[in-house]
Amino acid sequence: MAVEVKVIKKPGRTIAEQIYIPEIAKGLGFAMGRFFQNTFGPQAKKEIDTVKYPEEKVEYPERFRGVHRLTHRVDGSPRCVACLCCSTACPAQCIHIEPAEYEPDDPRHGYERYPSVFVIDELRCIFCGYCVEACPCDAIRMDTGIHMPPSTNRDHFLFDKETLLSIPGRDGSYLTANPRHEPGDATHPGIDRERGH
Amino acid sequence: MTTTFLVVSSLVKVLAILLITVGGFAPILIWAERRQSAMIQDRLGPSRAAITLPASAVTFIDRARLPMWRLAALTGIVAIVALVTLTFIAVKGSNPLPISTSSLTASLVAFGGASVVLRAGYGVHGMIVRNGGKIMLIGLLHPVADALKFIFKEDFVPPKADKLLFSAGPIIALIPAIAAFAVIPFASSLHWDYLNQVLPRTGEIAGPVVPLQVASINVGILFIFAIASTGIIGAAISGYASDNKYSLLGGIRAASQMVSYEVVLGLALVPAFMIYASLRLEDMTMWQHDHMWGIFVPPLTLAAVNFFVAAVAETKRVPFDLPEGESELVGGYLTEYSGMKFGMFFMGEFVEVVSLAAIASIIFLGGWDVPFLYRDGFEFSLPFVAASYSVPLVHWLVVAIQFVVFLFKIIALIWFQLMIRWSLPRFRYDQLMSLCWKGLLPISLLNILVVGAFILSGWLDGWVAFFEKLF
Numbered sequence: 205m206a207v208e209v210k211v212i213k214k215p216g217r218t219i220a221e222q223i224y225i226p227e228i229a230k231g232l233g234f235a236m237g238r239f240f241q242n243t244f245g246p247q248a249k250k251e252i253d254t255v256k257y258p259e260e261k262v263e264y265p266e267r268f269r270g271v272h273r274l275t276h277r278v279d280g281s282p283r284c285v286a287c288l289c290c291s292t293a294c295p296a297q298c299i300h301i302e303p304a305e306y307e308p309d310d311p312r313h314g315y316e317r318y319p320s321v322f323v324i325d326e327l328r329c330i331f332c333g334y335c336v337e338a339c340p341c342d343a344i345r346m347d348t349g350i351h352m353p354p355s356t357n358r359d360h361f362l363f364d365k366e367t368l369l370s371i372p373g374r375d376g377s378y379l380t381a382n383p384r385h386e387p388g389d390a391t392h393p394g395i396d397r398e399r400g401h
Numbered sequence: 402m403t404t405t406f407l408v409v410s411s412l413v414k415v416l417a418i419l420l421i422t423v424g425g426f427a428p429i430l431i432w433a434e435r436r437q438s439a440m441i442q443d444r445l446g447p448s449r450a451a452i453t454l455p456a457s458a459v460t461f462i463d464r465a466r467l468p469m470w471r472l473a474a475l476t477g478i479v480a481i482v483a484l485v486t487l488t489f490i491a492v493k494g495s496n497p498l499p500i501s502t503s504s505l506t507a508s509l510v511a512f513g514g515a516s517v518v519l520r521a522g523y524g525v526h527g528m529i530v531r532n533g534g535k536i537m538l539i540g541l542l543h544p545v546a547d548a549l550k551f552i553f554k555e556d557f558v559p560p561k562a563d564k565l566l567f568s569a570g571p572i573i574a575l576i577p578a579i580a581a582f583a584v585i586p587f588a589s590s591l592h593w594d595y596l597n598q599v600l601p602r603t604g605e606i607a608g609p610v611v612p613l614q615v616a617s618i619n620v621g622i623l624f625i626f627a628i629a630s631t632g633i634i635g636a637a638i639s640g641y642a643s644d645n646k647y648s649l650l651g652g653i654r655a656a657s658q659m660v661s662y663e664v665v666l667g668l669a670l671v672p673a674f675m676i677y678a679s680l681r682l683e684d685m686t687m688w689q690h691d692h693m694w695g696i697f698v699p700p701l702t703l704a705a706v707n708f709f710v711a712a713v714a715e716t717k718r719v720p721f722d723l724p725e726g727e728s729e730l731v732g733g734y735l736t737e738y739s740g741m742k743f744g745m746f747f748m749g750e751f752v753e754v755v756s757l758a759a760i761a762s763i764i765f766l767g768g769w770d771v772p773f774l775y776r777d778g779f780e781f782s783l784p785f786v787a788a789s790y791s792v793p794l795v796h797w798l799v800v801a802i803q804f805v806v807f808l809f810k811i812i813a814l815i816w817f818q819l820m821i822r823w824s825l826p827r828f829r830y831d832q833l834m835s836l837c838w839k840g841l842l843p844i845s846l847l848n849i850l851v852v853g854a855f856i857l858s859g860w861l862d863g864w865v866a867f868f869e870k871l872f
Contacts, residue, residue: 228825235441235824242440254445259532 269333269346272324272363273371276378282369283343283384286319290335290344298328299335315387319365326352327361342380349374406609414615418582421808422752428544430751430815436540437816438823447540451532459534466526473519480513547744554740562737563642570639571738571745577631578752584624585759586614586683588769588803589690589776596797602777613800614683621681622674625760626667629715632753633659636717636724639746640734651733654830655717655724661837662714662721668845669707672700672852673764676861682760686768693868694767698861700852705765707845712757713818714837716750720825721833758814759807766810769803 220226242250255262264270275283286303304320306313335344348371355361372378385392432447439446454462483505490496490505529536536542558567592600594608618624633656640652673695677685685695695701714721725733735746762768773781778794794802828836855861 231824232820235820238441238443239437239820242443251443252445253443254439256445256448 270348274368275380285316289338293334293338298325322365426755427748427751447543450542450546451535451537454534469523476512477516483509551744556740562644566642571742574635575745575749577628578749581756583615588613588800599793643737647731651724662711665711665841672704689767690770696765716753719822758811762810769807771806
């Protein structure tokens with residue numbers, strides 16, 4: 205079978221392109237059109253894409269992973285039970301938790317622990333979101349919608365428990381959409397001391 | 402005319418030209434170039450440089466907005482009433498009112514002006530408040546910031562550079578660009594004793610005359626060519642003195658390009674000399690004032706295109722900016738320059754843009770000539786009909802209108818140059834040279850022949866007579 209050779213003609217230039225002046229006029233016309241539309245045109249017709257950054261900001265997408273926050277219970281204490289799942293899952297090893305026991309008269313004593321120290325090094329964090337995935341209590345979230353602001357001091361990037369608790373979610377709430385069932389509540393699904401084992 | 406008067410008026414004119422070119426056009430052009438490119442490319446452009454006002458001033462400005470708007474409306478209503486009354490008087494032909502027509506006109510001008518100023522102030526105040534107390538002036542503060550940066554930047558000289566020539570380069574590039582303005586007439590001559598009178602349209606007028614140009618010399622345009630070609634030395638010297646191969650290449654490119662296009666620049670204007678029969682720029686403007694704008698004479702239209710292309714090449718700007726060609730030569734002869742020395746090159750380039758726009762508008766667009774404006778004011782006449790409507794104006798007003806229109810023509814041509822700068826890609830070097838020597842030069846030479854035939858055959862007189870009948 206003979207090899208077929210398909211000859212493709214080299215695209216040449218038309219006379220108008222060769223003369224160059226009509227092409228200049230075309231290009232100038234296009235540029236002038238843009239210029240007049242964006243300079244003197246009505247506000248609605250202007251197609252300027254620039255955002256004046258500090259004055260106007262583009263909202264981050266809904267699932268943007270921003271700075272962490274620790275969610276609250278209804279009484280304002282952290283939901284975190286200091287299970288260390290997040291710090292274990294963290295590939296950057298930027299979460300430091302020191303668990304502590306509740307006081308013996310606290311109804312949560314014996315069921316849960318709480319973090320006495322909870323520090324995230326936001327400078328070391330790679331914002332992968334594994335901590336949020338790992339958390340069994342919906343206690344750590346990255347739905348704040350703010351990126352880490354710049355600073356001149358490394359210490360500013362160490363977010364302690366109080367700082368993390370003071371950051372609200374993007375909707376302004378310190379809670380999460382998932383309700384928390386405390387031991388002793390009627391809705392509490394598990395076994396507890398009052399209801400017997 | 403006394404010598405003192407001559408010296409003082411010349412000094413005032415020189416200072417005014419420096420103020421307009423170096424102080425006005427050059428910084429605004431730096432802004433305009435960035436802003437215009439931004440607008441073409443759907444960007445916002447320079448807008449970050451700002452003066453931040455204290456919060457108390459912002460609240461004061463915010464409070465002043467409403468009274469300003471009310472005052473603007475009030476003065477506007479008064480101006481409109483005055484305008485209506487004036488129209489009524491003009492229609493009726495006589496003034497039955499207790500107010501004289503002149504005081505009505507004065508109040509129209511005063512209240513209308515006040516209204517416009519107050520309304521503009523209202524808008525500006527609103528803008529400041531909306532920006533949170535930042536005065537940004539649509540980016541006009543950027544040239545100021547640039548100037549500050551230029552002044553305080555390190556004045557670096559390469560260790561093995563020729564120190565004297567390295568420092569002389571920017572000066573030699575900047576001074577000729579400014580010096581070219583010496584022979585440019587900014588308006589028709591000012592008759593000092595008759596500022597507040599309506600002059601007769603024709604005839605000689607006695608008394609001291611102040612020509613609105615620094616030097617009225619008989620070589621006129623040739624002086625500009627001579628001075629402009631000195632600018633080549635600045636580019637070449639700075640390329641050589643930088644002790645940098647890229648700079649040297651850029652300097653050589655600049656020199657050869659400018660020498661080549663200088664020829665076209667001169668030859669493209671020879672038809673204009675032939676038709677205007679003078680080398681003085683003021684005589685050229687006068688011819689166009691008496692007959693018609695040069696660009697409407699067919700051979701001069703071609704000459705104008707030739708001249709404009711050569712002028713863009715002469716200023717070494719895109720699409721002919723090969724001496725700087727940053728993709729091949731880093732920065733060409735500008736590579737080693739920084740701080741105010743670079744600023745001087747920059748300014749020289751922009752002043753050159755202004756001076757070439759001024760020359761183009763004088764030779765082809767009538768210079769300070771305004772259609773229908775004569776020495777005694779406006780006279781609008783319709784073609785083929787005997788009807789005409791004239792508005793007599795005092796002398797200083799006529800000159801002021803001519804000056805403003807001349808500046809407007811310069812701005813329009815600069816705008817067009819910037820448009821070209823942001824629309825066209827850079828030429829290759831051989832294309833640049835063949836465009837000059839094989840394209841523009843033969844066309845210019847041919848155009849001289851055509852104009853000679855045009856004048857000798859009497860077609861020029863016929864064309865001018867036809868055009869004058871039309872208007």
